[in-house]
Each structure stands twice: as structure tokens, then as C-alpha cells.
Amino acid sequence: MAARHHALPERISAGTVICATENVTLIRGGRRLLDSVNIELRAGEVLSLLGPNGAGKSTLLSLLSGDMEPDEGKVKFHGKEISDWSLLDLSRRRGVLLQDNQLLFPFTVHQVVEMGRAPWRRTDLEDEDNEAIAEGIAAADISHLGSRRVPSLSGGERARTAFARVIAGRTGMLMLDEPTAALDLKHQEAVLSLARERAQAGDAVIVVLHDLNLAAAYSDRIALLRKGKIVACDTPEQILTSEILTDVYETPVEVITHPVTGKGIVLPLRG
Incomplete structure (x- = not known):
């Protein structure tokens, strides 16, 4: 049997950049799925990727996880290009939950x-x-x-x-692509509560979501994408405004403040 050994470095301090893109562009069929995207994921935070269908959220997560390679730009993981990591070393440092998780x-x-x-x-x-x-x-x-x-x-x-x-x-890093999509209300809250707890314990968490209110409740930062570009990346309070969301999602919304939590609640304007 091969010798047993420790595989991970010491715990990363909160705020340290774990994974980042540098002007990454991905082109498929002549279409720019991602266009000069720059983003950082830090230890101790939950970063949510939001945006309309086709905005590039899952594609960006695939680049950050090392499952895809950019046509232009770089993806850095723990300070070096992600392509320099072996698959085994990556699997020990980031856990990936794909949207299309076919367990058959x-x-x-x-x-x-x-x-x-x-x-x-x-x-x-x-x-x-x-x-x-x-x-x-x-x-x-x-x-x-x-x-x-x-x-x-x-x-x-x-x-x-x-x-x-x-x-x-x-692994110390969770990369979750729409983890709440097939879940009922109880388990949606449970999954994101656990993601929040992992971040508070020092893990880096990046999650693709469609539910704006879940993002408001559990994110430290939100990156809002549209047509392969990051429109804005900031705190939920800065991103989830009626003006920004109405523009990006091309449908009128209002944002009200929850009377107890103080978190924003996004509602479509109807009628």
C-alpha cells in the first residue's frame, strides 16, 4: 500500500482570494458565452452568480472549477493557473455540484x-x-x-x-450550480443555510441561483451577469435594487425591505 500523507495546506485565512478569472472569454459557435470576465472568490464568503437565462452563469462556474478552459484569459486557483493543477489535487480542494447531475x-x-x-x-x-x-x-x-x-x-x-x-x-471550497432547483422550500433553506455555515467556518462558496430572494438572504456578494458580461459585483444591498434588476431582467420589479431581517425582498410588478 502506498504511504499515507497529508494532502492539504493549512487553513486559508478569511478574505484570501482562492479562485479568480483574468479577462476570460469563452467562444462557442461564434458566440461569446463569456466576454472579458474578471471575478474573485474569497475564503469565508458566499458569492452568488445571478442573471437571466443564457447569461453565462453555469459557464463561468465551469471555468472556475477547471471543467472548461477559456479561449482567452486565465483562471487562477490558489495563486497559479488552474490548468497546472492535477485533477486529483483539484478534487481535494474544491467540491463541484453540477446543474445536470445525472445519477442513474x-x-x-x-x-x-x-x-x-x-x-x-x-x-x-x-x-x-x-x-x-x-x-x-x-x-x-x-x-x-x-x-x-x-x-x-x-x-x-x-x-x-x-x-x-x-x-x-x-474540500474547503464549494461550487454549486443551482443546488436548490429541484428542492422544496425546507430543503432550499437547509442547503443554503449549510453553505452559509461553511463560509462562516472559512470555506469559499460560489453558487449559481435563479431565486433572487435566496441570494439576498444568504450571499455576501452577488455577481450579476448579462450576455456573458458581469454587470456588477457587490453586496446584495447594492446589487438587488429595482433599477438594476428591472434593467438586467427586462421586466419590472420592486424591492422591499423585510421588516424583521432587513434583507431585500424582490417582487415582480404585476397588473
Whole structure:
């Protein structure tokens, strides 16, 4: 058996830039899916990517995770170009939950969550496997599904199983593409509450969302995209205004303040 070893550096301090793009452009079929995009993701924050359909949110997440390469510009990860990292080293440093998460093979739920620990085999951190798997299962509220086969699950149950797998990885960075899309209200709140907790513990979290109110409640910063460009990147209070959102989404909205939390609530103007 190969020697076991520690795989990760010491904990990154809050505010440190973990991942960043430098003027990245991605072209497909003659169309610029991303156009000279600059963005930074920092330890200890939740950064949400918002924007209309086709704005480039999922594409940007794919570039940041290393799943795609830009046609122009650079993606930096922990200070060096992401292409210089091996897939194994990346998998130990960022957990990725894709939007199209097709779990179709007849694995059990427990086996799928266990896959999140694969990068840590033959390392000292392998000793954390059982604890990390249990943590992921509890976080996703799927303990009652442990022996179920994935093809028998509902869409929401599959989404929660995939989320548990990412949590079990304990990577220090979460990259989540529409993690709440198939979930009911309770589990939407649970997933983003956990993302918030991970950021408070020092993790870097980037999440693609369509629900503007979830973004308002759980984000430290919001990057608003339109047609492959970042329109603005700032705090929810600065981004989620009726003027900006009406312009970007091309539909009239109003933003009111919640009387208890003080967070903005985005509502479409009807009638």
C-alpha cells in the first residue's frame, strides 16, 4: 500500500482570494458565452452568480472549477493557473455540484455519498471518512434513504444525495450550480443555510441561483451577469435594487425591505 500523507495546506485565512478569472472569454459557435470576465472568490464568503437565462452563469462556474478552459484569459486557483493543477489535487480542494447531475447507475444513496471521499484514499484524512459521510447525509436530510437505489429516487432526493456527496468531500471550497432547483422550500433553506455555515467556518462558496430572494438572504456578494458580461459585483444591498434588476431582467420589479431581517425582498410588478 502506498504511504499515507497529508494532502492539504493549512487553513486559508478569511478574505484570501482562492479562485479568480483574468479577462476570460469563452467562444462557442461564434458566440461569446463569456466576454472579458474578471471575478474573485474569497475564503469565508458566499458569492452568488445571478442573471437571466443564457447569461453565462453555469459557464463561468465551469471555468472556475477547471471543467472548461477559456479561449482567452486565465483562471487562477490558489495563486497559479488552474490548468497546472492535477485533477486529483483539484478534487481535494474544491467540491463541484453540477446543474445536470445525472445519477442513474443503481448505486445506493450511501455509496454515492461515499464517492465524495474518493480523493482522500491513502491519505491521513481517510480516517475522517465515516464522520464526513455521516455529516453529508445529515446535512442533506437523507438518512432515511441510505439503502435506496438512486434510480428509485425523486428528482429532489437525487439532488440532495448529490449535495451530500459534495459536503462529504470536505474540500474547503464549494461550487454549486443551482443546488436548490429541484428542492422544496425546507430543503432550499437547509442547503443554503449549510453553505452559509461553511463560509462562516472559512470555506469559499460560489453558487449559481435563479431565486433572487435566496441570494439576498444568504450571499455576501452577488455577481450579476448579462450576455456573458458581469454587470456588477457587490453586496446584495447594492446589487438587488429595482433599477438594476428591472434593467438586467427586462421586466419590472420592486424591492422591499423585510421588516424583521432587513434583507431585500424582490417582487415582480404585476397588473
